[in-house]
Amino acid sequence: MDHIPQSFEVTEEFGIKWTHPNCYSCLEYIGGGSFSNVSMAHNKLSNSTVAIKKLSRPFATLMDTKRTYREVCLLKHMKHKNVIDLVDIFTTAICKNDLDNLYLVSTFYPRDLKMMLESEEMGLPLIRSLVYQIFCGLYYIHSAGVIHRDLKPSNIGVTADNCIKIMDFGLA
Numbered sequence: 001m002d003h004i005p006q007s008f009e010v011t012e013e014f015g016i017k018w019t020h021p022n023c024y025s026c027l028e029y030i031g032g033g034s035f036s037n038v039s040m041a042h043n044k045l046s047n048s049t050v051a052i053k054k055l056s057r058p059f060a061t062l063m064d065t066k067r068t069y070r071e072v073c074l075l076k077h078m079k080h081k082n083v084i085d086l087v088d089i090f091t092t093a094i095c096k097n098d099l100d101n102l103y104l105v106s107t108f109y110p111r112d113l114k115m116m117l118e119s120e121e122m123g124l125p126l127i128r129s130l131v132y133q134i135f136c137g138l139y140y141i142h143s144a145g146v147i148h149r150d151l152k153p154s155n156i157g158v159t160a161d162n163c164i165k166i167m168d169f170g171l172a
Contacts, residue, residue, distance in 0.1 A: 013027055051106050078169075082136050083165060083166050
């Protein structure tokens with residue numbers, strides 16, 4: 001994670017205001033759920049594409065605080081080739097009373113398993129490979145005493161070379 005002091009800029013995508021370090025550019029809204037929104041961006045420091053997950057009001061209630069804490073801790077400690085990585089975490093808040101948004105940055109995966117299932121014909125070798133990778137990731141997660149609780153095709157990222165990454169630990 002980069003801990004270099006940076007200035008922030010504001011970008012608006014689909015009516016959602018994103019305040020982010022200037023090392024991230026060209027934000028493009030990807031989607032959202034009940035607890036967060038996700039945007040794709042270019043990381044100028046590493047010259048890579050990242051996904052920025054914006055958690056709005058992550059500490060508004062005790063339940064939100066627990067969910068946020070669990071997700072950050074899990075992403076920080078999980079290191080496996082079939083589990084999403086945490087590249088950076090940031091907020092614009094100066095003190096805890098200003099903590100309205102928390103941003104989690106991870107590697108961007110161009111498609112998810114849902115997209116793959118809807119758009120591609122997959123042969124048996126590819127299906128076996130994907131299922132094996134999902135089981136490897138789940139074995140690692142379960143060995144750590146964690147239950148994902150929201151595993152579905154749209155929460156499984158797929159790289160260009162068909163490697164899977166289990167994502168979205170918000171309910172884990």
